[in-house]
Amino acid sequence: MNRSAFATPRVTIQTADFDLSAEVAALRAGHKGVGAVCSFVGTVRDRTKGSADTISAMELEHYPGMTEKAIEAMIDEAYKRFDILGARVIHRVGLLQPLDQIVLVAVTSAHRGESFQACEFLMDYLKTQAPFWKKEQTPQGAQWVDARVSDDAALAKWGISASNAG
Amino acid sequence: MQVTVKYFASIRERLGTGSETLDTHATTLQALRDELLARGGAYAESLARGKSVRLALNQVMCDESAALVAGAEVAFFPPVTGG
Numbered sequence: 001m002n003r004s005a006f007a008t009p010r011v012t013i014q015t016a017d018f019d020l021s022a023e024v025a026a027l028r029a030g031h032k033g034v035g036a037v038c039s040f041v042g043t044v045r046d047r048t049k050g051s052a053d054t055i056s057a058m059e060l061e062h063y064p065g066m067t068e069k070a071i072e073a074m075i076d077e078a079y080k081r082f083d084i085l086g087a088r089v090i091h092r093v094g095l096l097q098p099l100d101q102i103v104l105v106a107v108t109s110a111h112r113g114e115s116f117q118a119c120e121f122l123m124d125y126l127k128t129q130a131p132f133w134k135k136e137q138t139p140q141g142a143q144w145v146d147a148r149v150s151d152d153a154a155l156a157k158w159g160i161s162a163s164n165a166g
Numbered sequence: 167m168q169v170t171v172k173y174f175a176s177i178r179e180r181l182g183t184g185s186e187t188l189d190t191h192a193t194t195l196q197a198l199r200d201e202l203l204a205r206g207g208a209y210a211e212s213l214a215r216g217k218s219v220r221l222a223l224n225q226v227m228c229d230e231s232a233a234l235v236a237g238a239e240v241a242f243f244p245p246v247t248g249g
Contacts, residue, residue, distance in 0.1 A: 063241060131248075132247065132248025133174060133246060144244065147218070147246065147247050
């Protein structure tokens with residue numbers, strides 16, 4: 001019997017959509033010490049900051065291998081910093097449309113505070129340290145999305161200095 | 167020695183390639199980048215030091231001071247924009 005077939009991985013990079021309810025159910029299953037689940041879902045908007053253009057599609061590229069390693073390391077760091085019981089990250093790649101789900105971060109803990117914090121920590125970390133790149137399709141053509149300095153600032157509040165956008 | 171160099175996103179598009187294997191005498195990422203810049207053209211443009219270029223060595227983010235060894239996987243890419 002292949003036991004690993006029954007274990008849910010902590011990190012999945014996929015083109016397919018995901019089901020929040022199913023993922024949360026799997027994360028909680030059998031864990032009677034869990035008293036809190038916090039999840040974040042990022043979705044594709046049809047507008048980009050500072051532009052009137054409508055986005056018709058978004059393409060997500062990543063660095064296979066490094067992406068998974070980087071997010072695994074972030075989850076390890078979250079376990080060190082917060083008293084959490086489980087964590088799950090799914091990030092989609094490939095061609096996405098407005099309204100599509102892009103990313104899921106879900107965390108479980110005994111009490112809500114640790115889950116809320118770890119979920120935000122993982123998202124802040126992922127935004128500036130995981131090798132994904134977005135390209136937006138607009139009526140004016142395709143353009144790569146610029147990194148935002150505000151995302152570096154978000155990670156800095158956890159005491160981690162990153163200069164991704166800078 | 168041989169190393170693998172990968173390029174992603176806008177840099178990959180500009181160079182027209184996502185990966186190459188090359189022979190180098192460089193012992194640091196800085197020296198390797200210098201070799202690539204010396205090719206001129208799209209390499210000199212997209213890897214210029216004035217540009218925001220991120221580096222990874224063996225799939226971990228690093229800076230130019232990192233030491234290069236045979237068989238290493240180096241990557242050059244723009245700031246990341248996932249999430």
